[in-house]
Amino acid sequence: MLIEFSVSNYRSFRERQTFSMVATPRLSKKRNVFKPAVDGEKFPNLLKVAAIYGPNASGKSSLIHAMGIMGRLIATTPLTNDQSLPVSPFRFDPELKDKPSYFEYNFIRKGVRYNFVLGLTSERIIEEKLTSYPKGKESLLYDRKFTSGGEQYVFGVGFEGGKEVHSAWRRLTSPKALFIAQAVNNSSEELSQLKEPFGWFQTGLSIIGHxxxxxxxxxxxxxxxxxxxxxxxxxxxxxxxxxxxxxxxxxxxxxxxxxxxxxxxxxxxxxxxxxxxxxxxxxxxxxxxxxxxxxxxxxxxxxxxxxxxxxxLRLAGGEGVLAVDELDSSLHPELVADLIVKHLDSGLDAQLIFTTHDTHLMNTKTLRRDQFWITDRDANGATNLFSIHDFEGREGEDVEKRYFEGRYFGLPLIRRR
Known part of the structure; x- marks a missing residue:
């Protein structure tokens, strides 16, 4: 399950922006949330569904695309020296042109919470760090960083494999390759610490582009x-x-x-x-x-x-995440609303995240205020990401009406002659 995802210096994202599936306490519609099973932690409820709104070219698709960076890196065959990694930094700020794009995932897999940080340029991976929280206690698995002094690895005290195995995995990891992928693909069955988080990226997070x-x-x-x-x-x-x-x-x-x-x-x-x-x-x-x-x-x-x-998602038992760009494409608003209801009533703790222009959903009373997110670009062309729940309001208010009144921003600026 996804807890939070953050991105910076990628496409229209300049500063770090965070998308969260953590449910706000004290809101109704309990079928819209679930209590994740996390070993040794009293964890807040997570949302089953989140809808992302905003004008065209505001960053909605870029957010979904950013979520899928790990899947694309895993699926890509080893890159040659003349091939570039699939990142595009924020273009309006020349100081960020050669700086890394950063992605951070907080997620749960098989009852364990993980934090994964990835920083990369088109030329190489700059940072790759994985931390687990078994029974709620922070445990570094590995931390890979590239600086002016070269590439350095720090392995956690409890990280399995031993020095010889770690050294072998390092040698197999080229500057453009993920260490976690090389370690999992070149390890024996008994070395399993990385397999669950890697499996989440491989099959637990599905990204559907527009x-x-x-x-x-x-x-x-x-x-x-x-x-x-x-x-x-x-x-x-x-x-x-x-x-x-x-x-x-x-x-x-x-x-x-x-x-x-x-x-x-x-x-x-x-x-x-x-x-x-x-x-x-x-x-x-x-x-x-x-x-x-x-x-x-x-x-x-x-x-x-x-x-x-x-x-x-249903076959997998409901632990996965499905993120869809433009779910409403070519679909009647009532059909989209029905898909959301089907998901909420599925009885599974799977998560559905989607971008849409269908404001009809805002007024169906199916979703809560904390399930609506907005992308909006500032004067510098950078995307800001926020939840409608960040704004003052009461539960049960006409969210669609307030959205079109500009209360939450995220509307196109149309200039007429």
């Missing part, structure tokens, strides 16, 4: 070819939102794991899914008809694309 739902839609169908028992799950999901489909047929391109004799990588899986031919059979009062996937509306494709990562 152009990715279409890609995920075909991946959803390909997943059902591999796990056909779940086909009815997708059909029921669509039927509940008034898209009755009786059958889903996939004619794949022959480029699958069985013919290759090995499992596909994530990148290969999505690449293969793009080439698949998919036929959906729709039902109406006059009977049924087949439609090629290319004939489906953007909204239907996006719903199918949303289903797979959301369903995977």
């Amino acid at each position: 152009d990715d739902l279409g890609t995920w839609s075909k991946a959803s169908i390909r997943f059902l070819k591999m796990a056909s028992d779940y086909t009815e799950e997708l059909k029921d999901f669509l039927k509940e939102i008034d898209i009755p489909i009786s059958s889903i047929r996939l004619d794949d391109n022959g480029d699958d794991h069985e013919e290759k004799g090995r499992s596909l990588t994530i990148q290969e899986f999505f690449a293969a899914a793009k080439k698949d031919k998919i036929i959906l059979t729709h039902i109406s009062g006059l009977g049924s008809a087949e439609f090629d996937f290319s004939e489906e509306s953007g909204g239907t494709k996006n719903l199918i694309g949303f289903w797979l990562p959301w369903f995977m």
Whole structure:
């Protein structure tokens, strides 16, 4: 579960900005929060859902993109010397051009709280630090820093492996590689301290960019070819939102794991899914008809694309986080509201974070004031991030009305002639 995420000097983020899933005490709608199981700690409730608003180009997408930096680094094959790391510093301040971008995650995995700090430029990783809190006690695992004097590592007293293993992991870690990835991928089964936090970045935090739902839609169908028992799950999901489909047929391109004799990588899986031919059979009062996937509306494709990562949260037992940029893309406001209710009523402690322009959600009384976040850019082009709960107000007020009155900022400045 995500507790907090902070970012600085990345895209439109200049100064450090923090996004928090910690619930504010004494607000109602208890189904919107959950008590995380954390060993040895009395931890506050966390939010199940958070919605991020703001004008175009205010930093909403940049926040979701920043959250996904670890996933992109893990998925990237080892970079050569002439390849750059995927960071873009804040461009309006020339003093920050060559400074590191920083990302900090506070999260919970299997009952243990972790803090992970990552600093990097396009040329190399500058800082990488992982701290765990077993039974609430701070325990440094490792701290990697690059300074003018070179690269230095500090390993915690209780960090497993021993000096020889640590030295081997260091030698395997190039300036552009993550130490945690090299250690996990080159360690024996009994060395497990890094595997849980690494697993959270690998599978516990799913990021869906604003152009990715279409890609995920075909991946959803390909997943059902591999796990056909779940086909009815997708059909029921669509039927509940008034898209009755009786059958889903996939004619794949022959480029699958069985013919290759090995499992596909994530990148290969999505690449293969793009080439698949998919036929959906729709039902109406006059009977049924087949439609090629290319004939489906953007909204239907996006719903199918949303289903797979959301369903995977349920399969994983509800400890994961799903962050979606522009969840409302091509979707009716009532459908978006229904997706939120489905998530809140799922009975799982999974978290859904999304950006949206759909202010209808502000007035449905489904979400609390601390579940609405705003991005707004200042005169220097830098994103400020804040919760609506930071402003004075009372529970039950018309949040949408106050938003359009400019009480929370985050509105486009439209100049008319």
